[in-house]
Structure formats: structure tokens, C-alpha cells
Amino acid sequence: MKYYKKSTLFLSKENDNIICLACQRKCLIKNKASGACGVRINIDGQLYVPWGYFSSLNIDPIEKKPLYHFLPGSKTLSFGMYGCNFFCLYCQNWQISQIKNNEINLSKNFYKYKDITPVDFHKIMIENDIMIAVSTYNEPTVTIEWAYDIFSNLKMKNINFKTGFISNGYLSKEAFDFILPVLDFIKIDIKVFNYHKFNKLTGANFDLFLDSVKYITSKYIHVEFVNLIVEEFNDDEKDFNLMVDFILSISNEIPLHLTAFHPDYNMLDKKNTSPLVIEKLIDIARKKGLKYVYGGNYISSYSDTLCPSCGKVIIQRGYMSVIKNDVYINNSKGFCPYCKYEVYGVWC
Template sequence: MSAKAWLSKKLPSGKIMCEACAHACKLDEGEYGICGVRKVENGELKLLVYGKAAAMNVDPVEKKPMYHFLPGSQVFSFGTVGCNLSCSFCQNFEISQFPQEHEHKIFGKDLPPKLAVDLALQYGCKAIAYTYNEPIVWFEYTYDTAKLAKEAGLKNIYVTSGYETHKALDKLADVIDGMNIDLKAFIDEFYKELCGARLKPVLEAIKYAYKKGFWIEITTLFIPGKNDSEEEMRQIANFIASIDTAIPWHVSGFYPTYKMLDTNPTPPDTLLKAYKIGKDEGLKFVYVGNFNAPEFTATYCPACGYKVIERAGYLGEKVVNHLQDGRCPKCHTFIPGVWK
């Protein structure tokens, strides 16, 4: 079904400007946004995927990845088709790029906001994650669901590429508790050539989201020969540390997919180098993803070094949380995060 995409405004020229993401598409009647799921119909911007979930699942919160957010809990995860980025290495391209590659067709199962909340509660989840594709392109659907979820005592997580406008983040601050934001690279050319986007809006969104009080975790997927130089790793780590050294940084490995099948997987040594650089730049919490090494997925108290959260398994499915009201049981230092 379609619904009014109310995060938009009419311009003096008669075009409708979408205010959800940094592309700020300005559209005439019948035109689609870059995302493929926002379209002007009868003088209004419509969201074409409202209530239509292309993917849904119950996941460990660690899979998002969120390591300082209700550890060991399950989250109800869902997404739609469409995306405002066109990453050549997208792992979910079958849904994210579907409208763009199929003449603006969409698909999905009916999942109105109330049903999403009801299912999350039925499955014993502590939160709902808006994920699999970029949630800002289905902003109104996420907002309505998150509002109901919050009323039902659930928390809400955005898994995003960080292309939200300040106006969108202002609205989301009322209902979204945590965000995992991709910082895909620190070079604008990478974003332009491989993602159809720009770096600056992402950096601005991260800083603004932190200022608005969202719990933030950052993920970087390192691709051989594209964004894995030591200099770029250090730039990313330094940027995160300049905001807050307590922001967790997840470094993860690329596997050949979509339009980058001829690129080699990321060697484990690359991830370990990023881990060390993150620590060297002052980050208190750096985690290695896509790599079964419990010592690099555990959370350690930055004050005394005690292992406060243990994680085992490829995606950290086995979690033992030793925190006591968010504090280290040994030295009582508070570990930043969302613990209840």
C-alpha cells in the first residue's frame, strides 16, 4: 500500500522535495526519488512500501551489530525494498535495489505497524530493528511502527547508512533509541563511485545523531584495495574518537557479492590492523566482525580490563553479560550503553 510521505514539502516551483535523506530529491508529478519507493502522485509525495515488509526475522541484537544495547536479547528485524544508496558491495541487493532494477516494481508481505509490534512481543523480543535496507527511505513506516513499539515498552534500533537529514533525526529522536551507522569510508570518491552518495552528509548525520542523544555504534566494512589503507583506518578511528571515545566501532570483512564478485575477501589481518589502530587512536570499544575470535568480540572494562561481556559464535550468539546495572563488577566503572 502507499501512504503520504509526510517528511516532504512543496516548493514554489511546484516540485515536491523529499526531506528524509541528504539527496533531497526534488520531484515533479509521476517522478520517483533515488530510493525507488517515494513518488509524487496527485501532488503529494507517497511512500509506496508502507506496510510492506520484504524481509523479516528474529535476530540476536549482536547481529545488527549492536554490542552495547540490551546484550543477549532478541530483536524483531524487518525491512522493505528500496535504498537511497547504490552500493556495489551491497549484501542485500535483492531487496535494496529491487525497484531500481525492476522498473519501480515493489514486493513485500503485509506488515502494518501494529502487527510488527504484536509479533515482536509474541516472540519475546526486547526491541524492533529497522534494517536489511536503508530505513530512512521508508521513514514514515518506521516512525509509526516505532511510536507504537515505544508505547508497548519496546526499544527501537535504526540500522542505517547515515544519510538522514537533521529534520528526520529530530523526528526520530522521539522514538528511536539506538543506531548502528555505517561509515563506509573516509574518502568522498569511494562514496561517489561505489555508493552513489557523498561522505560529508554521513559525517554530519553521525555528529548530529550523537548530539541528539541516540545510542550510536559505527560499522566499517573494509574492502581490499578500496578503503583499507592504514591512513584511512586512522582517519575513521580519529573521527569517531573526536566525537566520543566510548562509541563502539565494529570493523568487518567484505565477501564478494553483487557487482564486486571479482574482489577478494578481506584478510583477517586487515581487521586486526583496524582493531589495533582503533585502540591506538583512543577508542575504548573496538570489535572485529565476520571473524570468530571471542577475544575481539568481548567487551572489556576500559578502567580495569575486566571482561564484562563475553561473546562467542560467528555473530556473537552466545552472550554472557557480567555487568551489574551497567557497571563493571570488579571496579564499578560505568560502561556506556543501553542496558535495560
């Protein structure tokens, strides 16, 4: 069992059955079987979870996540494993996310895996002068124990290391409480704000997703939302307005990124999203009161940060990069340099 370790995130049931507690699916897993994500397995009443490898490891700008209000312009060491608890028709990382246990042959995988330990990971961070580690590419929830071991080792070495999840947000309370002590930010993908479309796209339950988001955002952690816009799927203004209302009910400070779709995986019948569609939705969200709404996956001034008070550009961005950051830092908080308005985020 080289690539697995025992987890305690489960409940024991009769006949060596267990319930995995990592995500809102709470799968009942029979002995010698795996949960819906395909990578968490029951062996004789114990839960074994992925550990000790990566399927992808890259140095990415934090803007690529996308994350605009957390140490802009920083490099991240971004890692992924295999598996996901969603089955999104348009998944852009399906080669690693949709692999199941019985398809994982770690000796000759489609995407090259590599052995690694938390100690090696720390070494790579130091060698490349990187202070932010991100669990991404596949869904971090299904490999949460591995992220915990990476993140806690980093923070033990130096408390200034920062860590994050790029997630679909479908974590259980148990899982989020488990990772929260070593997690600084989470980017949550709101796929579509409609019960039936959400289920059709992801195979998951929309109400349970909303419960997760409410729980996560009730805690002290930096959050940003993303919504990948697919024309004639989730660009419906009625659903979009409901989504913005939901975000406003949490906070008008949380950044929202509206990103442009390109055809992938099992959604090849839809076209590339027009920037005009994105920008129309951005204007709606801004008018309703969200302070920071961005366009992504294409180059435009809609990726700049405007001061919500005086309207001046305070961070100018290029494609997944920062051209100019004028945020003024005082007592660890960020302010508009022109009118001194406090800007949501982590700046130092």
C-alpha cells in the first residue's frame, strides 16, 4: 500500500462497512471497495487514502488559480493527485480527476506520477523561493490527508508559509474542521446556481453544496469564488442573480471571478464564451453590490481591481499576472492609496 495511508475521517459500521466523512457525499463504502471519488478505499473496516505522490506539480502565479486578493503577484507551488467527488462534464483536468482506483496503475499512468514526501515538498519550496503551497488540479477534498501533511510540515518549519485549496467546496464539516488549522485560503467553484443543472453537471447535491459554503464562509479564512460561464448553460440571468444574492447574503467583500469556458471533455457541444457575455454579468453583479467582480481566462481591464470607494484602479493585471499593485499596506491591512478605503484581502 505504498501510495495510501490510514485516515481517521470515517465512521465504522457493521460488517466492516465504513462511512467516509471527507465530503458531503458521505459514501457508505463496503470492504475492498472505494467511494464515489474512486480513490478512498475500505480495507477490512479501515479507510485508506492517497498519500506520497503527485500527478502534477507546477510553479504557478497565484493569479492563475484565480486568486486576486491573496498576496498578488506571488508564486505558488501547486500540486495535484488523482480523483474527484464531482464528475463535471466540462472538467479541464479530467485525465487526473476522473481516474478511479481500479484505473490507477501508478507504474504507467497517463499523467506521470512522482513519489514525494512532505520533506521533499518543503525542499522544493525553499529551492524555488516559494511561500505558498496549493492543493489543486484534482479536488483537494478527496486527498485532504495528504494536503494536511504537506501543509502542517511547512507551517512547522516556518509559520509564514501560506496554504490553500482550489476546491469545488463540497467538503463536509468534519473535513473542513480537520484542514482549517493549516489552511489560509480556499477558492470555491460555484458551478451553476440551479438545483437541477448543478446535479446534472456535477452529480452532486446543490443544497448540500450551499450548506458547505455557508459553513466554510462562517470561519476565519480567506475566500474567493469562481463561476465558469458557459453560454446557454449557466449564463441565465435569473440563476445568476440568485447566485449574486447568495454571495451578498454572506458578504459583499468576497471576490467573484467569472471565467470564460472553452469546450473540453464531455462538453464539446458548447462554444467558447464571449467576453461580452462575461462583462454583461460582471456589470449585473457590480450593480447589485458585490465589490470585487472579475473576468478571467481572457485579457481585459475586467481583471483589474478597482477601489470600491473612489473607483480608481489599484491593481492592474495582465494575463494571470500583476502589472502594477498600488495597494497601500498598514498594520497588515491593505488600503486604496488614493482614498484610504480598506480593501478585502491578505496583502503581506
